[in-house]
Amino acid sequence: LGAEFGVTKVPRIQKHILKTANEMNRPAITATQMLTSMKENPFPTRAEVSDIANAVYDGTDAVMLSDETAIGKYPLQAVEVLHDAVKDAEKEYPWYRDFTPHDKYDAVAKAAVQLSQNLKKEALVAFTTSGYSVQVLSRYRPKENIYAVSHSRKTHRRLNLLWGVHPLFIMPSLNNPTRLLYEFVKKLLEEERITIEKRYIVTMGDYTGKSGSNNLIRLLDREGMESVLGYEF
Numbered sequence: 001l002g003a004e005f006g007v008t009k010v011p012r013i014q015k016h017i018l019k020t021a022n023e024m025n026r027p028a029i030t031a032t033q034m035l036t037s038m039k040e041n042p043f044p045t046r047a048e049v050s051d052i053a054n055a056v057y058d059g060t061d062a063v064m065l066s067d068e069t070a071i072g073k074y075p076l077q078a079v080e081v082l083h084d085a086v087k088d089a090e091k092e093y094p095w096y097r098d099f100t101p102h103d104k105y106d107a108v109a110k111a112a113v114q115l116s117q118n119l120k121k122e123a124l125v126a127f128t129t130s131g132y133s134v135q136v137l138s139r140y141r142p143k144e145n146i147y148a149v150s151h152s153r154k155t156h157r158r159l160n161l162l163w164g165v166h167p168l169f170i171m172p173s174l175n176n177p178t179r180l181l182y183e184f185v186k187k188l189l190e191e192e193r194i195t196i197e198k199r200y201i202v203t204m205g206d207y208t209g210k211s212g213s214n215n216l217i218r219l220l221d222r223e224g225m226e227s228v229l230g231y232e233f
Contacts, residue, residue, distance in 0.1 A: 011054075018058040023099060025106070025139050027161050030055040031064035035081060039072035044081050052082060053089035059097075061138070061163045095143040102136075105214055109136040112203045112217050116144050119219075122198035123147055126214065127180060131155045131162075133203060133214040138162040144201075147193075149184055168193075177204055177216070182228050185220070196222050 001010045014030070021028035034052060035044050055063055063082060069075040096117050101107040109126075116124055123145040126134045134148040141163065148159045148167045159167040168188070181202070188194040199221040205214045218224070 014055070015058050018055075018060055022059045022097065022139060025102065025136060027061045027135070027163075028059070029062045029064050029161070030058075030060040032066060034063055034065055035068045035078050038068050038074050038078040038081065042074045042077050044078075049081070049085050052085040056086055056089040056093065059141075062161055093141070093143075095141055097139070097141045099139060105133060106136045108203060108215055108217060109133060110140055112201050113137060113140040113142045115217065115219075116142055116201045119199070119201075121201050121219075122194075123200050125149065125184070125200050125202045125220070127184075127202075127204040128155060128159075128214070131159050134159055134165055135162060137203070138165055147188075147200075149180075178228065178231060180204065181218075181220075182231055185225050185228050189225070196225050 001013055005013055018028050018030070034055075035048050037043075037045050037048060052063055063086060065075075065078055065082060068078040072078060096113065099110075101110050112124060115121070121144055124137055124142060125147045126137055127149045128134050129150065129152060131148070131150070131152075134146060137146050146162075146165045148156075148162075148165050150156050150159070150167065150169060153169060156167045156169040159165050168184075181204070185194070189196065194200065199219065202216075202218040202220050203214050204216050204218070220228075
């Protein structure tokens with residue numbers, strides 16, 4: 001950006017690009033010279049840390065290092081600084097961004113995020129084949145974690161890029177939504193990744209395994225989990 005438009009225009013253009021990417025539901029990575037001083041020094045400059053925080057506030061999905069880890073003298077320290085700067089910036093993050101839904105599945109995602117915001121749930125859970133339903137959830141920047149459940153390894157890897165998303169690869173494709181929910185609850189309770197005392201907002205489709213079919217929102221609490229686990233398959 002600096003080479004094409006001049007360094008003084010970079011902050012304004014960066015904000016515009018990230019705002020547009022968020023509105024259009026496109027993942028955005030902010031990269032290059034994030035921690036350049038750490039190629040030679042074990043500590044960053046204050047300006048570099050400020051740039052990282054501003055990228056987070058502007059709506060980036062990810063920040064990326066290049067020379068700092070490829071040829072720098074302090075690659076591990078650079079990653080730690082980047083991680084800590086992002087985590088600290090998120091303490092003051094403007095959660096729950098509002099956008100006009102692009103389609104009916106986007107509208108379902110927005111409704112799920114609003115429910116989560118109003119009811120103070122532990123996390124959002126999205127069952128996905130292509131990853132689209134998770135991507136639109138991430139766009140609204142909920143404060144709660146987003147658990148993405150997929151049978152596709154390709155989708156699982158790709159979802160790591162998205163803001164606030166924790167991909168879970170748990171099972172083959174199943175055509176029964178109740179069975180899918182049963183396998184999810186059973187596995188994650190066993191792994192202690194969810195607890196029966198907490199409440200979760202779940203989005204899924206009535207035709208599981210079909211891309212672009214998430215049209216259901218479900219509140220999953222103790223009663224709901226016990227009901228799901230009581231099914232016999």
